[in-house]
Amino acid sequence: MADEVLYERRGVVAVVTMNRPRYRNAQNSAMTYALDLAFTRAVDDRAVRVIVLAGAGEHFSAGHDIGTPERDADTSFPRRAALWWDHTDRSGADRRYAREIEVYLGMCRRWREIPKPMIAMVQGACIAGGLMLAWVCDLIVASDDAFFADPVLRMGIPGVEYFAHPWALGPRFAREILFTGDRFSARRAYEIGMVHRVVPRDDLDAAAMTLAGRVAEMPPFGLALAKRALNQCEDLMGMRAGMDAVFGLHHVAHAHNAEVTGDPLAGLDPKAMKE
Template structure:
């Protein structure tokens, strides 16, 4: 398996027919930079091609599943070239303004998530701790989500003046009204609340997370591989017939209109926000709600 080189930002292990693909930047809450994205893609591709792998589990090393896109760590690499895998488009590097941003986000965010949603083998997100913004995207492309009882979720990018993350599955994953609530407020919601609205399949004690996930994967592994692949395609096609793919295309345009508006009035496409100010804003919002 060929994985882009920046250390082991993604690890890969097969146990009892289950491939564990693990985000491995725990010091940065598994923030997703480009090298991690392409390492994830290589790991998923390897699991698909391995006939001994029946189910794929996506996990995060450390306290948190993922804090989302990398918008401030030393490993942020949004100006680095990687060969496109998800879309046919020109290289984003050294392009000005929206040309750069649209090309990169169409590839590493929307395009990759759509590619991973179509992985023909069953996928399970095993989520603990924070699953924020881009972390939600990674969990949502998986077929099942098993969450620990201390997991929490949010998409707070409205604080940047942006209407949600690039893979805009919110109305289909959460229902329109709850989607609006969490997007309007940027508030966190618990694993239990995610279970109640149908986003999460199971909520289990933190210490039992791996065991329970492996148990579900084992049950799925007993089913015929081709039957599972066709079942996955059937459900995905129905979601798209319900408007998910077209909806995402529309919202991706709104997302980039928001970036362009921010850049026009404030020179910063992120609305002057970074990882630190986003976290501080979230704390202030939570304190104000008490």
């Protein structure tokens, strides 16, 4: 694994930690593939019953890396989540589509299918791509200062690639979050059922580990089957097909931006997005 991700086993719990606190754990490709290796390690370790996903420092994750010095969007990596061609020697929409079906939609779907329960331990910012990582987890424990948002509509893009919004937020609240780009608090996330526990930041680690320990008491194969059953029901309610449809719209937006502004992100960098 790269230095971008830390791995620790605490008894029957594997703690996987995003480790770019200087950049609020913005997800470059090195981090994405290191996460995949860490999750694989946890799945293959028979002693691990539950996986906890965390972020080092003040924030869980500020989303996809769109502007740090270590951004590596055009670097090829050997592991594949989808059997699609390498993106690095392509151009235009071909490159964007190939890359995002691999590192964004493909990886998130791969992690959603992990047969062990996953708990997201969220503090501070959980923005855009950070939401995607929280949403692939089965349970979310948040500190009372955590906040969530998907502001990519400011780029003219209709939500992040792993479009779980109608299922994670409900269709009505999803409209508000997308149409305004506004943040919502951990307490609000709890009220709509997206977050399972809200605790003071100092208690976050203990609360997540307590929940992980409670889940770990259940039979492992039963947990795997229950998780698969719930995922299948979500998909029968249209989640997978809906994501496929929205992924196409997402790339129409990228292509439109590139044609009109010369930039698939419509010229918005991290500073502009923050402002």
